[in-house]
Amino acid sequence: VMKELKGTKGGHLIISVVTTANYFVTQLLAEFSRQHEDINITLDVSNRNTLLNQLENHEPDMVIMGEPPKGHGLQSERLMENPLVVIAAATHPLASLKRALCLSEIVAERFIVREKGSGTRSTIERHLHKYQASYKNTLEMRSNETIKHAVGAGLGLGVVSMHTIQPELDSGCLVILEVENFPIRRHWYVVMRKGKRLSPIAREFKSFVMAEAPRFVRSNYTALS
Numbered sequence: 001v002m003k004e005l006k007g008t009k010g011g012h013l014i015i016s017v018v019t020t021a022n023y024f025v026t027q028l029l030a031e032f033s034r035q036h037e038d039i040n041i042t043l044d045v046s047n048r049n050t051l052l053n054q055l056e057n058h059e060p061d062m063v064i065m066g067e068p069p070k071g072h073g074l075q076s077e078r079l080m081e082n083p084l085v086v087i088a089a090a091t092h093p094l095a096s097l098k099r100a101l102c103l104s105e106i107v108a109e110r111f112i113v114r115e116k117g118s119g120t121r122s123t124i125e126r127h128l129h130k131y132q133a134s135y136k137n138t139l140e141m142r143s144n145e146t147i148k149h150a151v152g153a154g155l156g157l158g159v160v161s162m163h164t165i166q167p168e169l170d171s172g173c174l175v176i177l178e179v180e181n182f183p184i185r186r187h188w189y190v191v192m193r194k195g196k197r198l199s200p201i202a203r204e205f206k207s208f209v210m211a212e213a214p215r216f217v218r219s220n221y222t223a224l225s
């Protein structure tokens, strides 16, 4: 695919991605800009609500986010799976139980959660609501990184995108808990305003993302598929 790219000259690419996509998008951009040394790139990493506002205001060429809401004049293409898992410190008492946990057991614990406006947060809340469950005790933080540190320090459990925790799984400080009705299956989409006329460089970038993004996602989660 890369050989087929025609090497459009120059241009300015403006993209935004949700925080969970941050982990692969910089590598993707590095590869893309090696092929296009003469372009300028603006990347913003924000939560779901911020991206929806940016789309509304015609700011980015395109964004990478969870499934967009209907009826906002947006068009989207499904990109990759982005499952949400329950994480705990390796030393957490629930981590040593050698069985699957019920939802009622985990919601009794304290949870470190994302801010309002986060797609991760709204997805989890919808999911818990579906099973008549809700958090009892929460601690709110604005970033996935902070949540991972807090969970690692034993402050509570978290629910995060699998794609944000590879280094901590490798080093063994965090574990994924096996919980009924988890992981929550969701996807990333490439989203733009309906009828948007993309610049040549933005068009190339979109094809590049659709074809190459899976290659930049490190994942040992074969158990899920």
Ligand code: PGA
Pocket: 018, 019, 020, 046, 047, 048, 049, 065, 066, 082, 114, 117, 118, 119, 120, 121
């Ligand atoms: P967010 O991103 O939680 O930062 O909004 C994740 C998502 O919506 O997929």
